[in-house]
Amino acid sequence: MYQDSMYQVGKMSDYIVEMKNISKSFPGVRALSNVNLSVKKGEVHALVGENGAGKSTLIKILTGAYQKDEGTIVFDGKEVDVKDPHFSKNIGIHAVYQDITLAMHLSVGENFFLGELPMSSPFTVDWKKVYSTANDVLASLDLKIDPHMLVRNLPVAKQEMVAIAKAIYEKSKLMIFDEPTALLTNEESEELFKIIARLKSEGIGIIYISHRLEEVFRFCDAVTILKDGRYVATMPTKDTNEDELISLMVGRKIEEMYYFEHHNEPEVVLSVRNLTKKKVFQGIHFDLHKGEILGMFGLVGSGRTDIVLSIFGATKYDEGSISFFGKPANVRKPREAIELGFGLVPENRRTQGLALPLSVKININLLQYKKISHFGIVIDRNRELSNAKSFIQELSIKTPSEDAIVRNLSGGNQQKVVIGKCLANQPKIMIFDEPTLGIDVGSKEEIYTLLEKLTKTGTSVIFISSYLPEVIGVSDRIVVISEGRQMGIIDRNEATEERIMKLASGIEENSAKIESEAV
Amino acid sequence: MKAHQPVEQDSKEKKRFKLKTEGTLVLLLLVLAVFLTIFTRGFLTGNNLSNLVRQTAINGIVALGMTFVVISGGIDLSVGSVVGFAGILVALLMKSGVPIGLAVLASISISFLLGVANGFMVFDGRIPPFIATLGSMSIIRGAIMLISRARMIAGLPKPFLDFAQTTYLGLPALFVVWLVLILFTIFLTKKTPFGRNVYTIGSNLEVARLSGINIRFTTYMIYGLSGLMAGIAGILMTSRLANGIPTGGQGYEMDAIASCVIGGASLSGAEGTILGTVLGAVIIATLRNGGNLLGIDPFILQIVNGVIIVAAVYIDQYRKAHQK
Known part of the structure; x- marks a missing residue:
C-alpha cells in the first residue's frame, strides 16, 4: 500500500x-x-x-x-x-x-x-x-x-x-x-x-x-x-x-504481409541496356521477366526515380537502349509508354499522380478516355462509370461515391486511385515508385496483396522503395543503385539488409552480378 | 457490378449541390427580370428582348471559348482583338468580291489559327498565358488598324447584313447560332475525351503529362477554340452593325472573363461549366440593358459590373470554405 x-x-x-x-x-x-x-x-x-x-x-x-x-x-x-x-x-x-x-x-x-x-x-x-x-x-x-x-x-x-x-x-x-x-x-x-x-x-x-x-x-x-x-x-x-x-x-505480422506466392517466368519482358543520363545515372543494365517483381533500392537522390522516369519516357536519357518483348522501344513520351503497356505509380501522388480537384471516376479513367469513346470522340458514360465502380470495389477504395473529389480522400485511398488509374489500362509492366510512403499499414498490406495478384496474371513489376525490409520482402531480385551507378543485382534468397546497404552506400561493388544475358 | 446503396444516395446529394451555383444564378436572373419588368416600361417588350438577346449572343459566344481556356488554368486576353479582326477581315474580303460563304469561312479559319498561335506561345514558348495573349491582343489590334487603315468598312452585301436581322422559328438568328454553339461546347466539355483533358490540364499539368495526355495538341485546341468562337462573334458583330468597325470587340475579353467567373469558373483552373458561363453572360447583359432602361449613368453601370464580378468570386470562395 x-x-x-x-x-x-x-x-x-x-x-x-x-x-x-x-x-x-x-x-x-x-x-x-x-x-x-x-x-x-x-x-x-x-x-x-x-x-x-x-x-x-x-x-x-x-x-x-x-x-x-x-x-x-x-x-x-x-x-x-x-x-x-x-x-x-x-x-x-x-x-x-x-x-x-x-x-x-x-x-x-x-x-x-x-x-x-x-x-x-x-x-x-x-x-x-x-x-x-x-x-x-x-x-x-x-x-x-x-x-x-x-x-x-x-x-x-x-x-x-x-x-x-x-x-x-x-x-x-x-x-x-x-x-x-x-x-x-x-x-x-x-x-x-x-x-x-x-x-x-x-x-x-x-x-x-x-x-x-x-x-x-x-x-x-x-x-x-x-x-x-x-x-x-x-x-x-x-x-x-x-x-x-x-x-x-x-492484427497480423509483417512477414505474413510480405509472404506471397511469386510467379516469376523466364520470358524477358523488358531489357534495359547501358542506360545513361549524364550526371544522373550511368550504365543501368537489367532484364525484367514476366511476372517478376524487380526491386530497386537506393538512397534518396541515388537516381532511381530518374531511371524509371526515363524508362517511362517522362525524362530523356542520353545513351543506351530499352527493348520491350524483344523489340526496341524508343519511348519518347509517357503517352507512348502507356500505349505500349507501362503503368507508373509515381513517387508523389499529389503532384504527379492525381488530378486532385477532379472526381474519383475521372481519375480512374484518365488513361482510358480515348479507348472508351465511340470513334474516339464521344465518351461511353456507362463504361466510364462501370470502370470506376469496378476499381473502387476491386481495390476497396473508401470513397463516399465515384463522384467524390480525390483531394478529400485519405492518403492510402488516393494511392489506390492512382493504382486503379494504371490498372484500368491493363499494363504489362507496372512501375511503383515508393508506393507505400506515408500510407497506413492496412493500405500497405493491400498493395502487397495486389502485387501478388498482378504477377499471377503475368504483369511484371518494378518496385522502388527506401524501406529495406519491404524491398527484400516483396522482390524476386533487387537492383541496387548508388549515386547513379548500378551496384549489383541481388537474388531474393541471397538478399540481406547488410549486403544491400553495403552496396547502396557504395562501399562494395558487385560487378559479377550485372547481367549480360542475351535476350 | 453490384449497385452500392450509399453511393447512389451520395451522388444525388452531389447533384443537388451542383445546382447551387447555377441555381443561384437562375434565381438572381429571375429577381432581376421581375424587378426590371416592374420598374421599367420597356424591359418586357419584344423589341427590347430581341435586342438584348442579340447583344448577349455575341458576347456569349466569346465567353464560350473563354470557358475552355479558363478551365485549363489559362486566360485569353486577345479575344476582343480577334473579334475585331474577324469582323474587319470578313468585310474586307466581301468588299473585294469574295463570295460571302468563302469570306466567312476564311475569317473563321484565320481566327482559329490566331488562337492556335496563342496556344503555340503558351505551350512551346512557355510564355504565361496572360503575357502571351496580352501581346497578341496588341499585335492583332495593330494588324486590324493596318489592314483597314483605321477606317470603317461600309457597303457590305445585303444578304450578309440581313442575317443579323432574320429570325428562325421566331428566334433571332444570332441567338440560334449561340444556342447551337452552347450545345456544341456542352457536348465538348461533358462528353468528349478532349473535355476531360482540359479539366485535367487545368488541375495539374505534370499529372496530365504523366497520364499520357497530348498536352501540345490539347493546348492548341483550347486556344484555337477560343479564337474560333471570337471569330464567329466578330462576323456576327459586323453583320449586326452593318459595317466593319476597326475598334469593334474592344473590351470583350473582360466581359467574357467576367461571364466565366460569375458562372463559377476558377481562374486557377479545373473548375467551370458552359451552363454557368452562359448564365453569367446573360446576367451581365441584363444588368447593362436594365441599367440603360432605368436611365442609370453607363459609367455607374460599369462600376456595378465590377462589383458583381468581385462579389461573385467572393460568394463562391465563401461557399467553398463552408462546404464541409
Whole structure:
C-alpha cells in the first residue's frame, strides 16, 4: 500500500502529460473511446496506429483544436482544460505538422516573433534583436540557417527545422511531431533525429507520430498503440519489435504481409541496356521477366526515380537502349509508354499522380478516355462509370461515391486511385515508385496483396522503395543503385539488409552480378 | 457490378449541390427580370428582348471559348482583338468580291489559327498565358488598324447584313447560332475525351503529362477554340452593325472573363461549366440593358459590373470554405 502510493508520487512528477480515459465523438462516429497517453519528461514517445485509428484526434484534443467529451488531461502536474490552441501554446505544448505553419513570405527571424516583434521605440522594430535572437536559437541547434532568409526560399527540411527552433524559443515543454519525415530525404531526417535527441536531453517530452516503424525503434523510448479509436497498449520500445507492433495495429505480422506466392517466368519482358543520363545515372543494365517483381533500392537522390522516369519516357536519357518483348522501344513520351503497356505509380501522388480537384471516376479513367469513346470522340458514360465502380470495389477504395473529389480522400485511398488509374489500362509492366510512403499499414498490406495478384496474371513489376525490409520482402531480385551507378543485382534468397546497404552506400561493388544475358 | 446503396444516395446529394451555383444564378436572373419588368416600361417588350438577346449572343459566344481556356488554368486576353479582326477581315474580303460563304469561312479559319498561335506561345514558348495573349491582343489590334487603315468598312452585301436581322422559328438568328454553339461546347466539355483533358490540364499539368495526355495538341485546341468562337462573334458583330468597325470587340475579353467567373469558373483552373458561363453572360447583359432602361449613368453601370464580378468570386470562395 505504502509502496504503491510512493510509486504514484514518483510517477506524477515524472510525467509531462497524462491523458486519461479520453473519449470523443463526432456526429455518428465515436472517434476515441477511453484512450490513454502519458509521456515522461525527456521521453520520446511514439504514437502509432493505422489511418483512422484516432492519432490525429487525440493530438488535436491535446493542442486544443478539438474538445474532449470525457477524460482528464494532467499537464506538468496540474489538471488542465485545454480550451483552445492558444491555451496549449501558452502552457508549452507545440506541434510540428507535416504541412508547415510558418509565414512563407517573411524572414526566418520574423517568424520567431510573429505578432510580438520587439520594439526599439514605440514605432520602430528592433530588427537587431529579432535577428540576433533568432540566430542564437538556430546556432544552439547547430542549424546553419540565415535568419534573414525568407522562409519560402528554404528547402522543406529547413523550414521544418525553423518551425522546431521556433517552438524551442517559445519554451516548449512538450513537442508533437506529426509524420515529420514524410517530406524529408534520408539526410535531412538524420538532422531531425539529432535535434530530437537534443530536445530529449533537455527534458522536453516528445510525442512522435510516424508510419515508419524503423524510426520508432531507432530513437523512441516508448510506444502507444491505438486501433479503431481504442487504446491498445503502451510499452517500452526495447520490450517489443516491429512484428508485434504491426500485429497489435492490424492484427497480423509483417512477414505474413510480405509472404506471397511469386510467379516469376523466364520470358524477358523488358531489357534495359547501358542506360545513361549524364550526371544522373550511368550504365543501368537489367532484364525484367514476366511476372517478376524487380526491386530497386537506393538512397534518396541515388537516381532511381530518374531511371524509371526515363524508362517511362517522362525524362530523356542520353545513351543506351530499352527493348520491350524483344523489340526496341524508343519511348519518347509517357503517352507512348502507356500505349505500349507501362503503368507508373509515381513517387508523389499529389503532384504527379492525381488530378486532385477532379472526381474519383475521372481519375480512374484518365488513361482510358480515348479507348472508351465511340470513334474516339464521344465518351461511353456507362463504361466510364462501370470502370470506376469496378476499381473502387476491386481495390476497396473508401470513397463516399465515384463522384467524390480525390483531394478529400485519405492518403492510402488516393494511392489506390492512382493504382486503379494504371490498372484500368491493363499494363504489362507496372512501375511503383515508393508506393507505400506515408500510407497506413492496412493500405500497405493491400498493395502487397495486389502485387501478388498482378504477377499471377503475368504483369511484371518494378518496385522502388527506401524501406529495406519491404524491398527484400516483396522482390524476386533487387537492383541496387548508388549515386547513379548500378551496384549489383541481388537474388531474393541471397538478399540481406547488410549486403544491400553495403552496396547502396557504395562501399562494395558487385560487378559479377550485372547481367549480360542475351535476350 | 453490384449497385452500392450509399453511393447512389451520395451522388444525388452531389447533384443537388451542383445546382447551387447555377441555381443561384437562375434565381438572381429571375429577381432581376421581375424587378426590371416592374420598374421599367420597356424591359418586357419584344423589341427590347430581341435586342438584348442579340447583344448577349455575341458576347456569349466569346465567353464560350473563354470557358475552355479558363478551365485549363489559362486566360485569353486577345479575344476582343480577334473579334475585331474577324469582323474587319470578313468585310474586307466581301468588299473585294469574295463570295460571302468563302469570306466567312476564311475569317473563321484565320481566327482559329490566331488562337492556335496563342496556344503555340503558351505551350512551346512557355510564355504565361496572360503575357502571351496580352501581346497578341496588341499585335492583332495593330494588324486590324493596318489592314483597314483605321477606317470603317461600309457597303457590305445585303444578304450578309440581313442575317443579323432574320429570325428562325421566331428566334433571332444570332441567338440560334449561340444556342447551337452552347450545345456544341456542352457536348465538348461533358462528353468528349478532349473535355476531360482540359479539366485535367487545368488541375495539374505534370499529372496530365504523366497520364499520357497530348498536352501540345490539347493546348492548341483550347486556344484555337477560343479564337474560333471570337471569330464567329466578330462576323456576327459586323453583320449586326452593318459595317466593319476597326475598334469593334474592344473590351470583350473582360466581359467574357467576367461571364466565366460569375458562372463559377476558377481562374486557377479545373473548375467551370458552359451552363454557368452562359448564365453569367446573360446576367451581365441584363444588368447593362436594365441599367440603360432605368436611365442609370453607363459609367455607374460599369462600376456595378465590377462589383458583381468581385462579389461573385467572393460568394463562391465563401461557399467553398463552408462546404464541409
